[in-house]
Amino acid sequence: MTNFNYKLHGDPDRFLKIYRYPDREKVEVEIDLLKQLGMKASLFSHKEKLGIITEFIDGDEPEQNEKNIYKIGKTLGNFHKVKNPNLIVKNPKEDFEKLQEEIFSLDLKEFQDLIKLCQQIPFNDLPKSTIHGDVFLDNLLAKEGEIYLIDYEEVCVNNSLYDIGRGVIGCCIKSKEINRDLVKSLIKGYEEIREIEEVEKEFLDLYIVYLGIYSAFWRYKEFNITRKDPDQKELYLDILNPVLQFSNNLPT
Numbered sequence: 001m002t003n004f005n006y007k008l009h010g011d012p013d014r015f016l017k018i019y020r021y022p023d024r025e026k027v028e029v030e031i032d033l034l035k036q037l038g039m040k041a042s043l044f045s046h047k048e049k050l051g052i053i054t055e056f057i058d059g060d061e062p063e064q065n066e067k068n069i070y071k072i073g074k075t076l077g078n079f080h081k082v083k084n085p086n087l088i089v090k091n092p093k094e095d096f097e098k099l100q101e102e103i104f105s106l107d108l109k110e111f112q113d114l115i116k117l118c119q120q121i122p123f124n125d126l127p128k129s130t131i132h133g134d135v136f137l138d139n140l141l142a143k144e145g146e147i148y149l150i151d152y153e154e155v156c157v158n159n160s161l162y163d164i165g166r167g168v169i170g171c172c173i174k175s176k177e178i179n180r181d182l183v184k185s186l187i188k189g190y191e192e193i194r195e196i197e198e199v200e201k202e203f204l205d206l207y208i209v210y211l212g213i214y215s216a217f218w219r220y221k222e223f224n225i226t227r228k229d230p231d232q233k234e235l236y237l238d239i240l241n242p243v244l245q246f247s248n249n250l251p252t
Contacts, residue, residue, distance in 0.1 A: 003017050003018060003020055003051075003151070003153070004017070004020070005017050005018075007056065008053070012056065013055060014040075014054065014055060014056055015053070015054065015055075016044055016051055016053050017051050017052050017151075018044070018050070018051040019050055019051055022048075022050035023153075024050060026088070027043065027050055027051070027052060027153070029084075029086055029088065030153055030155065031043060032084065032086050033082075033084055033087070034052070034152065036084055039054055039055050040054065041053070041054040041055075057141050057143060057150065059141030059142050059143035060142050060143075061138055061141070061142070062140050062141075063142070064171065064174060064182070066181060066182060067185075068142065068147065069172065069182045069185040069186050069189070070185040070186070070188055071146070071147040071189060072135070072140060072147050072167060072171055072189065073167070073186040073187060073188060073189025073190035073191075073192070074147075074189040074190065074192050074193055075140075075147045075149060075189075076132070076135065076163050076164065076186075076189075077190045077191070077192065077193025077194045078193050079130065079131075079132055079149060079163075080129035080131065080160055080163065080193075081129075081130075082130040083130065084130060087130060087155060087157050088156045088157070089157040089158075090156050090157060091124070092123035092124060092126070092158060092159050093123035093124045095123075096121070096123050096210070099115070099213070099214060100115050100119075102217075103115055103213075103217060108217075111213055111216070111217060111240070114209055114243065114244065114247060115210075115213055117209055117247060117250075118206055118207075118209060118213070121203050121206050121210065122199075122203070123159065125199070126160070126199060126203070127160050127197055127199075127200060128157055128158060128160065129158075129160045130156075130157060131156060131157070131158045131159075131160065131162050131163040132155055132166075133154030133155055133158070133163070133166070134151060134153075134154045134166065134170075135149075135163055135171065136166075136169075136170030136171065139151045139170070140171075160194075160200065161200050161204060162211065164187070164190060164196075164204065164207070165204070165207040165210060165211035165212075166214075167186055168183050168186060168208045168211070169208065169211050169212050169239060170215070171186065172186060173238070173239065173242050176241065176242060177242050177245055177246075178212075178245070178246045183208075205246075208243075209246065209247050209250075212239055212240070212242070212246070213240075215239050216236040216237075216239040216240040218236075219235050219236035219239065220236040223235055223236070
């Protein structure tokens, strides 16, 4: 968990989100984006605490099935159409190099062969869009047949494949493997809104591996270094092992 959510007493239509690691610039950008999406949002600041007061969507985490994953793909495709001049523009190659350097500095051999695979991705030559940045089932809500993204603190301009790869990792791992049928449903839904370009298709599988590494490494660092939690120290393997299996089936 990277933030804390609270329903406001006496106001069931709004909730307060407090950030665990506050960054005022990112919070203000998120508020701006929420307003652009037609939602009411305002800054909350008290002592060391920083957050957002915004509308409460009464929904449930989507069930993991092909129908819902298809809808998630469509939701992502529509989100990638959003334009906002205030968003941070990422340098994908620099982000990859930073991750790679950190993995090798910590001598994490289980990550190293995987990250080497991703060196061939042309990070700065791929189509870009507004991305959500954290597409996991617990950052999605299902309500009345629709799927909604929530938690926008990672929103930025980055390669569109980032969200697609992240969506595969966050929504399509089932029974300890990356489920190919769920992946197909995600892609099919996405392409209902935006066609994936040929260069993106060429590097899609490697981007899935990259986002798997990124997500697993975040968990490793969070629960083994940042805040040591013996109960969750091996949680990263729930992502890393399926990604290892997936990478073994890639064409050489």
